[in-house]
Amino acid sequence: MTPARILPRPLPDRWRARLPGAGLWLLLCVPPATAFNELSGRELWGTALAFPLLGICVLLRGRRPLVSLALPLAASLVLSLELFTPAYCLALALFGYLSGVRLPRARPALRLVAAVALAGLPLSALFGRSLWPWFSLLMTLLLNVVLPWLLGRYRRQYGALVRTGWQLAEQLEREQHVVADRTRLRERARIAGDMHDSLGHDLALIALRAGALEIDPRLDADRRAAAGELRAAAGAATERLREIIGVLRTDDEAPPRTPSGESVPALVEDARSAGMTVTLEQAREAGRDGTGGGAEDPEDAEAAADAGDIGGGGLPAMTGHALHRVVQESLTNAAKHAPGAAVRVRLVRAAGHLRLTVVNGPRPEGPTPEAVSGGSGLVGLDERVRLAGGTLHTGPTPEGGFRVSARLPTTGGTPPSPTGRHADTAARRELERVRHEVRRRLRQTVVVPLVVITALYLLMGVFTLVSPSWTVLDRGRYDTLRTGMPRAASESALPFFALDAPPDGTPSPPHGWSCVYYSVRPGSDSAYQLCFADDRLVRKTVVHRRD
Template identity: 40%
Template sequence: MRTPRALVARGTGPAVRDAALWAALAGAGVFAYRERVAEASPVLGLVLPLSILAVAVPGSRKRPGAAVFLANAVCALGLAEPAETASPYLAALAVLTYLLGVRSARTGAALLLFGACTAVDLALCALLGVGPVYWFYTVSMIPSALLLPWLAGRYRQARLALVRGGWERARGLEQRQRFVAEQARLRERTRIAADMHDSLGHELSLIALRAGALELSPTLSGQDRADLAVLRAAVSDAVGHLRDTIGVVRDGSDGPGGSGGYGPHGDPTASSVEPVEELVARARESGVTVDLRREGQAGALSPLVDRTAYRVVQESLTNAIKHAPGAAVRVRIVHQGARTEVRVANSAPSAGPSPVPVPAPAGAPASGHRGLTGLRERVRLIGGTLHAAPRRGGFEVLATLPDQVAPRRPGTAEELLEETGTGSESGRRLAAARRSTRRRFAVAVAAPAGLGLLLLGSAAYLAHQLTACVLRPADFAALRTGQERTELAPLLPDRDFRYVPDAVKALPAPPGTVCAYYRSSGSLLDQADVYRLCYSGSRLTAKDVLPSRPLTTSGDEA
């Protein structure tokens, strides 16, 4: 249970961070205002921007786009403030745009927002008739503060998504590992159940066979025969109960290895079973006619192959005892090349009375037919094949086994893809996140290059605008009032200065004249005086030297 103090700390965390961010962004505005406090408006330069930022910063958590628009409005206030060229709140716009890139994944909406902000700024410039420096600020600095931080925020968002995707993938792998472990436990339980079915069922069948043989002995009394009959029936019932129990266990846990078999990487101790010769000898002692022959030289058999061959013979003998009592059984084991062939065939059952009750036919629903199904799966897992079918009135089981088990069993392509992550849903999502991250990184590199070219173009255009309207001081001194325009044309620049500050334009001019303005210097960094030439018709009437920021009205008429 969380303490009240922890709840308070958790609830006020975002508010404290927003307050700290607002204080940092407002500090730049306060510092800039102190530098120009004598000529700046306190409402436009301080009160209104800080109030708007106080709303925009916390609002960026739920409405990051609206917060960016408000920050752009704060920067646009600098266009209406004649005491400054660039807004000190440009950093606030950049920070909120970065947060937009981190908190919002809507690319189209962000680009529309940037277009709207730029359109509003350009319309305000046209409405106020600002100078070229303000136009340069509007078409270069504000778009840079909008686009570049947003790209950085998107890259950060992609990185965070990639990290989150990696942790989700790791969590999924952990869950899959637990699932695989659980499946391994279930497969082991099923394997044990299959071994019980194969081994114990075989032994019980032999016991029932011996009891049936003793029941026919002439030296026994009637009571002994009755007891043996009861014993034989009890053993037969036990075999049925065992089959039913194994069926319940295996029905709930069959899987790729659910037949009770081993995979190609099974327990190496699985070969610790008796030789096939001993198995056949015990069957003979129980009264079963069995003929065993080996052909060829046995190579170095894998323990799993040796155990599988034993299981093929054991299951075949058990089926012959159950389904064909009294039949002769032939076992052939042939070693040839790198493979071993195990063939077990029994003849038709004898026509005489059977000492052992004959179970339901093979394949009938009552018997479940579990033995051959598990045996076929066991053989398949080590890369072999098994065929079982009636033959010449009897039944034949043929298994072809490799002497050595391959490192991978056939049919594991999908499992391999799932293990490596290739083709899985998590792998595809991770690859998509990586592609998105690389694409955003490329955009984050290309966008600054494009904006750099834009800035260079804007600076070149601004320089052309400010240098093409320069009237050299010597040429200005050579001008005389009363001269015609055609006489003055060789001394005048190609164009006049169109971005004259309003304060300069407001200075009084001779009545009835039309004035043209020129810059006195081509320097882009220094403030240059303005030359004013006033014409009455086509004749020069007056010429004046006006400071770019006049404190008093001055005029000069020659």
């Protein structure tokens, strides 16, 4: 028998989730472990504290990213006024980046950075006796904390842009599944409108003919009553047609947009046959060469129609459909709302456009049935004319009638007039907003460090010109100093600011001594050296720069 093979047990989920944090902590412990053997005193204890402190920061990086940044900032400031320490340098950059990625708002991080920058100024003045450590602190804070934080903010905004883009793409993909059904419904609704207009026109003419029979004195009472019932039934059928027009043709049928043979003269002729008083006027405006004619007489309308419909030849399809619909709907409305009133249809063709005007007289006096209107006929006309590239105007006339006038193009390719609707959507606006934020973060990441560094260098240049006069030790006060004096007594005679470094070539002081240097006079290559040990002055001398 072969021994059974023992497979390693998989790690629990909670331990697997802690592996990235453990790896991050080990990475952050490399810099303090490398510099641990070369330190002593306060720096040694501060570096030893880095191991547990960085572990706490790693644990808090998700829930409290600002705290994980503040802890190494405080430890670095304790170890060095310049804020640049080998133990916490990598930690500051990493936690600054994580704070930018995970903090939703920028103000808390900016307040922390501003607090550290402001605290560094009095600390550098009190403990360093110079402003140069504060300049170094600002430079370290900018390059080691603020710049990674800006990169994190840019990464966060870019991630938001990607998520918004995917959300928009998923939304568009979901919408694509219903686009075909929506298109079919829209087409069926348009076909329903055409059916309603065409059948409504025919039913209005039937009702008009029945009304004429109802008042014909040559018929007996029973036949006139039957004609009245026919008129009422035609009117009721028109209203029911508007309500149940949802039943359309099947998808494989292709109904025509306009009935064949129904030109403008044909529509006018059908209305006359139904008993309406309709006058058709056709005219051509004079062109640029002066040719053309004026309006024809009303009596010659039929002759002009026989000679050829000037509104029907050579028109774009959309213009022809719109022309047919305007005339049809206008005659239908006149038959419904003003039965018996005279109607005048005027069609004028000019260079590049066609003008149509349909005017009916006022409603005749006497008992006439009140017509019921759905209120959508004129709205549909306006949309049809707009899609054809024209304009429509409707309204009552001073005489009490009603006017419908349309201006339609006679050339193809005319764009529709604007409707005031915007194609913009909330998702697109959100995507554009996030894009703007990403571009702004990118500009901040590049521009802010450059501006701050430039301002810092200008401030350092001004301080370089001014600081020599602040570090000059008067000769008389220098002479009053005696070796063996307590440090507190000697410091009362010294300037507040000291030189940040001794003159070049100055030997290093013995171990355990701390020396400060003051200018002999502004711009001098010599300096006063005062060394202290055990809080007492042990040396006072003048040192000179050595090349």
